[in-house]
Amino acid sequence: xxxxxxxxxxxxxxxxxxxxxxxGGLLGGMVFGAVPGINxxxxxxxxxxxxxxxxxxxxxxxxxxxxxxxxFGGAITAILFNIPGSPENAPTAxxxxxxxxxxxxxxxxxxxxxxxxxxxxxxxxxxxxxxxxIAKWAVTVFGPPEIFALICFGLAVSASVGAENLWKxxxxxxxxxxxxxxxxxxxxxxxxxxxxxYYLLAGIHFIPMILGLFAVSEVFMQGSKQLIGTDERPKRxxxxxxxxxEFWAAKITVARSIVIGFFAGILPGxxxxxxxxxxxxxxxxxxxxxxxxxxxxxxxxxxxxxxNNAATxxxxxxxxxxxxxxxALTAMILGVFQIHxxxxxxxxxxxxxxxxxxxxxxxxxxxxxxFFLGYIQTKTVVHLLxxxxxxxxxxxxMIASIGAYALRNLVVDIWVMFAAGIAGYFLRGxxxxxxxxxxxxxxxxxAESSYIKSMQMVQYQxxxxxxxxxxxxxxxxxxxxxxxxxxxxxxxxxSAQSA
Amino acid sequence: MAFNEKSESLLDHNESAAAERRGALIELMVxxxxxxxxxxxxxxxxxxxxxxxxxxxxxxWIAIGxxxxxxxxxxxxxxxxxxxxxxxGRPMSAEGLFRPKALGMFSIPIFYLLLLPKVGFFVSTxxxxxxxxxxxxxxxxxxxxxxxxxxxxxxxxVFVKLFFVPVPTGQIEIFNAVSNAIISVLQ
Numbered sequence: 001x002x003x004x005x006x007x008x009x010x011x012x013x014x015x016x017x018x019x020x021x022x023x024g025g026l027l028g029g030m031v032f033g034a035v036p037g038i039n040x041x042x043x044x045x046x047x048x049x050x051x052x053x054x055x056x057x058x059x060x061x062x063x064x065x066x067x068x069x070x071x072f073g074g075a076i077t078a079i080l081f082n083i084p085g086s087p088e089n090a091p092t093a094x095x096x097x098x099x100x101x102x103x104x105x106x107x108x109x110x111x112x113x114x115x116x117x118x119x120x121x122x123x124x125x126x127x128x129x130x131x132x133x134i135a136k137w138a139v140t141v142f143g144p145p146e147i148f149a150l151i152c153f154g155l156a157v158s159a160s161v162g163a164e165n166l167w168k169x170x171x172x173x174x175x176x177x178x179x180x181x182x183x184x185x186x187x188x189x190x191x192x193x194x195x196x197x198y199y200l201l202a203g204i205h206f207i208p209m210i211l212g213l214f215a216v217s218e219v220f221m222q223g224s225k226q227l228i229g230t231d232e233r234p235k236r237x238x239x240x241x242x243x244x245x246e247f248w249a250a251k252i253t254v255a256r257s258i259v260i261g262f263f264a265g266i267l268p269g270x271x272x273x274x275x276x277x278x279x280x281x282x283x284x285x286x287x288x289x290x291x292x293x294x295x296x297x298x299x300x301x302x303x304x305x306x307x308n309n310a311a312t313x314x315x316x317x318x319x320x321x322x323x324x325x326x327x328a329l330t331a332m333i334l335g336v337f338q339i340h341x342x343x344x345x346x347x348x349x350x351x352x353x354x355x356x357x358x359x360x361x362x363x364x365x366x367x368x369x370x371f372f373l374g375y376i377q378t379k380t381v382v383h384l385l386x387x388x389x390x391x392x393x394x395x396x397x398m399i400a401s402i403g404a405y406a407l408r409n410l411v412v413d414i415w416v417m418f419a420a421g422i423a424g425y426f427l428r429g430x431x432x433x434x435x436x437x438x439x440x441x442x443x444x445x446x447a448e449s450s451y452i453k454s455m456q457m458v459q460y461q462x463x464x465x466x467x468x469x470x471x472x473x474x475x476x477x478x479x480x481x482x483x484x485x486x487x488x489x490x491x492x493x494x495s496a497q498s499a
Numbered sequence: 500m501a502f503n504e505k506s507e508s509l510l511d512h513n514e515s516a517a518a519e520r521r522g523a524l525i526e527l528m529v530x531x532x533x534x535x536x537x538x539x540x541x542x543x544x545x546x547x548x549x550x551x552x553x554x555x556x557x558x559x560w561i562a563i564g565x566x567x568x569x570x571x572x573x574x575x576x577x578x579x580x581x582x583x584x585x586x587x588g589r590p591m592s593a594e595g596l597f598r599p600k601a602l603g604m605f606s607i608p609i610f611y612l613l614l615l616p617k618v619g620f621f622v623s624t625x626x627x628x629x630x631x632x633x634x635x636x637x638x639x640x641x642x643x644x645x646x647x648x649x650x651x652x653x654x655x656x657v658f659v660k661l662f663f664v665p666v667p668t669g670q671i672e673i674f675n676a677v678s679n680a681i682i683s684v685l686q
Contacts, residue, residue: 167573188549
C-alpha cells in the first residue's frame with residue numbers, strides 16, 4: 001500500500017502539467033467554492049468538455065482536487081457573510097456567522113481550515129486503507145429503507161436546531177418538504193404543483209433557494225437593521241485563532257464528525273451535504289446544555305466542516321469500486337471516465353492502478369494544502385469585514401443573482417431567489433429556521449424516493465421495515481428524538497399571565 | 500405612586516399578551532392557509548394511478564400534515580399562555596420587521612428583475628447598484644457613483660471576462676446591441 005501511494009505521489013509531482021493541474025484545481029475549487037451560486041459544480045461542468053484532450057489520470061486527479069478544495073472554499077463566505085458557498089457549507093453558517101457577529105471571525109475560519117484539512121486527510125487515508133471492503137459493505141447493507149430511516153432521523157434532529165422553538169423548527173422542515181414535492185413525483189413523473197409551466201415541472205432548484213434564504217435574506221435583514229438604526233455589524237476584528245486546548249476539548253466532536261462524514265459520503269447519491277447536516281445535528285444532540293449552538297458555538301463549525309470534508313474521500317469509494325457516484329461532482333468524474341472509454345468498478349484497481357493511486361495521492365496532498373492556503377485566504381478575505389455593510393449589500397445581491405442565473409440561464413431562478421429571500425426575511429425575523437427549510441428541500445426528494453422503493457421492497461408492509469436492524473434503530477431514534485423534544489417543550493412552566 | 504407603576508406594568512403586560520395572542524393567531528392562519536391551498540391543489544394529481552400504491556399525493560399530504568400539526572400545536576401553546584423555550588430569540592421585533600422603510604427594500608430588486616430581461620444585465624445592473632446604495636442611506640456623490648462603478652467593473656471582469664458566465668443581454672433591440680458590444684469588448 002505504501003509503495004503504491006509513493007508511486008502515485010511520484011506520478012503526481014513528476015510531470016509539470018500534473019503539478020499545474022493540481023494547483024489549478026486547488027485554487028479553482030477554493031475560489032469557486034467560496035462564491036455563492038458559482039460553486040465547484042459550476043467549475044466542474046465548465047471544464048468537463050476540456051478533459052477530452054487530457055490524460056485520464058490528470059483529468060480525474062483534477063476533479064478530485066477540485067472536490068477537496070471546493071468543499072472547504074464555501075466555508076469562508078458562510079462564516080463571514082452567512083452565505084454558504086455550497087449546500088454542504090450551510091451548517092457552518094449556523095454558528096460561524098454568529099461568531100463573526102461577535103468579532104470571532106478568525107477563530108471560526110481557523111477552525112474551518114484545520115477541521116476541513118484534518119477531516120479530509122483522515123478520510124483520504126481511510127479511503128486508501130479500506131476501499132474494497134467498505135464499499136461492498138455499504139452498498140449491500142444500505143438500501144432504500146436504511147437511507148429513508150437515516151433521513152428521517154436527520155430531519156427529526158434538525159427540527160430542533162436554528163429555530164425559536166421546536167414547533168417552528170418542525171414547521172420549517174415541513175415547509176421544505178412541501179417545496180421539494182413541486183415538480184414531478186419520482187416514480188411516475190406525475191406533475192405536482194406545476195401549474196402547467198415548464199419551469200415548475202423541473203422542480204424548485206435548491207441553489208436559488210439557498211441563495212435566497214441565506215444570502216439575500218441576510219442582506220435584507222442587515223439592511224433593515226441599518227435603516228432603522230439597529231445595525232449590529234462588528235467593528236472590531238479579532239485575529240485570535242482557535243487554540244490547541246479548544247480543539248482538544250472538541251476531540252470527540254471531531255472524531256464523530258469524521259465517522260459520520262465518511263459513512264455519509266460513502267452512500268451513493270448523498271455525499272457531503274447530508275454529512276455536514278447530520279454531523280451538526282449530532283453535535284447539537286450530544287453537546288450538552290452549556291453549549292450555545294446557533295449562537296456562535298465553535299463546535300458547530302468544527303462538526304460541519306470536519307464532516308463535509310470527511311465525505312470527499314469516502315465519496316470516491318463507491319465511484320472507483322462500483323461505478324456509483326457519491327454526489328454531483330463524482331457523477332461528473334464518472335463522465336470523465338466515460339469520455340475516455342473507461343469504466344470504474346472493481347477491475348479498475350487492476351487495469352488502472354496508477355490512476356487510482358495518483359488520485360489518492362492528490363487528495364491527500366490537497367487536504368494538506370488546504371491547511372496552508374486557508375490561512376492565506378483568511379488573512380485576505382477577513383478584511384472584507386471592515387467594508388461598510390451598505391457597500392457590500394448590493395455586491396452580494398449581484399453575485400447571488402449571477403449565481404442563480406448561471407445555473408440554467410433562467411431569469412426565473414433569480415425571481416425564485418429573491419422570493420426566497422423575502423420569505424426568508426420574514427421567517428427568520430419571526431424565529432423560523434431557514435436551515436430547516438433547506439434541509440427539508442434537499443432531503444425531501446431523496447426521502448420520498450427511498451420511501452417508495454422501501455415500501456415496494458416490503459410489499460407495503462411498513463412494519464417489515466423495522467425488522468431490518470439499521471432501519472429499525474434509526475426510525476426508533478427518530479421517534480425518540482421527536483418525543484424527547486416535545487416532552488422538553490411541554491415541561492416548561494406556564495407564563496405569569498395565565499396564573 | 501407604587502400603585503400607578505403597578506397598574507402601568509399590568510397594562511403593558513396585558514397589551515403584550517394581547518399582541519402575543521394576535522401574533523399566534525396570524526401565524527396559525529398563515530400556515531393553515533398554505534396547508535389548505537397545498538391540499539386543495541393536491542387533489543388535481545391525487546387520483547393518478549401509478550406504480551406507487553398510495554399515489555403521488557402521499558408525500559405532499561405527509562408534509563401538509565406535519566405543517567398543520569406544528570401550526571396547531573404552536574398556536575395552542577401560545578394561546579393558552581404556555582411559555583415556550585426560546586432557544587435563539589428573534590433577531591428583530593415585529594415592528595422592525597414590518598416597518599415600511601424596511602419593506603421598501605424589496606421594491607428595488609423587484610424593479611430590477613422586471614427590467615432585467617428587457618434591457619439586459621449590462622444596463623440594468625449599474626442602475627440597481629446606485630438605487631440600492633442610495634436606499635441604504637449613502638448620500639455622498641463620489642461614493643454613490645464610485646462604489647457601484649467599482650462593483651460593476653469587478654463583476655464584469657470576474658464573471659463575464661474571466662469565467663464566461665452568461666448574463667441576459669436584453670430583448671429590446673437597442674439594449675441588446677449595447678450588451679453585445681460590451682461583451683465583444685470584454686472578450
